[in-house]
Amino acid sequence: MTKLAVIGAGVMGETVFSGLLRAGWEATDIVVTARRPERREQLAERHGVRTAAANAQAVAGAETVLIAVKPQDLGTVLDEIAPVLSPETLVVSLAAGVATEVIEARLPAGAAVVRVMPNTAAQVDEGMATLSAGAHTSDDQVEQVAKLLSATGEVAIVAEKYQDAVTAISGSGPAYLFLLVESMIEGGVHLGLPRQTATQLAVQTVYGSAKLLKETGDHPSVLRERVTSPGGTTAAAIRVLEDHKLRAAFLAATEAARDRSRDLADGARSTSRSAGDR
Numbered sequence: 001m002t003k004l005a006v007i008g009a010g011v012m013g014e015t016v017f018s019g020l021l022r023a024g025w026e027a028t029d030i031v032v033t034a035r036r037p038e039r040r041e042q043l044a045e046r047h048g049v050r051t052a053a054a055n056a057q058a059v060a061g062a063e064t065v066l067i068a069v070k071p072q073d074l075g076t077v078l079d080e081i082a083p084v085l086s087p088e089t090l091v092v093s094l095a096a097g098v099a100t101e102v103i104e105a106r107l108p109a110g111a112a113v114v115r116v117m118p119n120t121a122a123q124v125d126e127g128m129a130t131l132s133a134g135a136h137t138s139d140d141q142v143e144q145v146a147k148l149l150s151a152t153g154e155v156a157i158v159a160e161k162y163q164d165a166v167t168a169i170s171g172s173g174p175a176y177l178f179l180l181v182e183s184m185i186e187g188g189v190h191l192g193l194p195r196q197t198a199t200q201l202a203v204q205t206v207y208g209s210a211k212l213l214k215e216t217g218d219h220p221s222v223l224r225e226r227v228t229s230p231g232g233t234t235a236a237a238i239r240v241l242e243d244h245k246l247r248a249a250f251l252a253a254t255e256a257a258r259d260r261s262r263d264l265a266d267g268a269r270s271t272s273r274s275a276g277d278r
């Protein structure tokens with residue numbers, strides 16, 4: 001029997017199901033779909049999971065269906081799976097922006113839906129995933145999804161009204177930090193450090209700082225003050241970052257991500273198809 005059908009196993013779909021395999025799930029419990037045959041072959045070879053070319057075939061008889069297509073492709077997928085969805089099947093959507101009520105409206109009446117916002121740090125079991133229940137989802141089903149996702153990191157249950165803001169912080173967040181690391185590396189190279197040295201310094205500094213934040217539980221401003229000696233180098237650098245309005249940039253950037261998340265919901269109401277795969 002299929003425990004989990006992953007519909008649209010791109011970056012995020014593979015991230016979630018490969019975490020379950022690391023946590024001890026059997027590959028035979030999982031069936032995955034993707035638009036391109038080469039991608040399906042790659043996933044079967046890499047993980048030993050079953051693949052299906054047709055979404056309806058993958059979903060038939062599955063306990064849980066994890067939909068990991070882009071919001072623009074969600075409408076088409078929901079229309080394909082709705083006729084074969086059993087009333088017991090739990091539907092989990094990873095799509096940014098798309099409300100559970102929009103998903104429920106395209107599925108048979110009473111379908112149990114959970115909306116999840118994960119992030120790619122789940123690839124190393126340090127993910128942050130939030131989940132919100134739909135109108136017909138029991139507490140046990142929410143617990144079931146929380147347990148599934150906790151295989152790859154932390155899980156929080158949030159009111160659905162917060163999911164667009166969550167997307168702007170933890171969903172997109174890894175990309176902001178990677179951009180910061182890229183910028184630190186370029187800064188080091190600009191100062192004459194060999195690229196390899198600059199990369200080692202930047203990566204370990206971000207990793208160690210994240211660990212310090214998490215393990216001490218201290219507020220970031222307290223940790224920042226400990227680095228900032230009076231009249232010293234850090235104060236000089238932070239002055240420049242403040243001059244360049246780093247905080248204002250983050251406020252504007254997270255607002256833009258939140259707004260884009262809301263806009264993406266419109267794509268899921270149609271049956272249009274996204275321009276193409278990565």
Ligand SMILES: NC(=O)C1=CN([C@@H]2O[C@H](COP(=O)(O)OP(=O)(O)OC[C@H]3O[C@@H](n4cnc5c(N)ncnc54)[C@H](O)[C@@H]3O)[C@@H](O)[C@H]2O)C=CC1
Pocket residue numbers: 007008009010011012013033034035036039055068069070071073076077094095096117118119120171172277278
């Ligand atoms: N990449 C990320 O960091 C995160 C992504 N998400 C959400 O996860 C979803 C997927 O995003 P990515 O993995 O980044 O995209 P992706 O483009 O890597 O993966 C999407 C996959 O869906 C497949 N697909 C498209 N239409 C299909 C169809 N009709 N039937 C079967 N497969 C189909 C594509 O072939 C592709 O493999 C999106 O809804 C996004 O909002 C959520 C949190 C983080």
Ligand SMILES: O=C(O)[C@@H]1CCC=N1
Pocket residue numbers: 096167171172
């Ligand atoms: O960029 C995106 O739309 C997706 C959602 C959160 C992270 N990646």
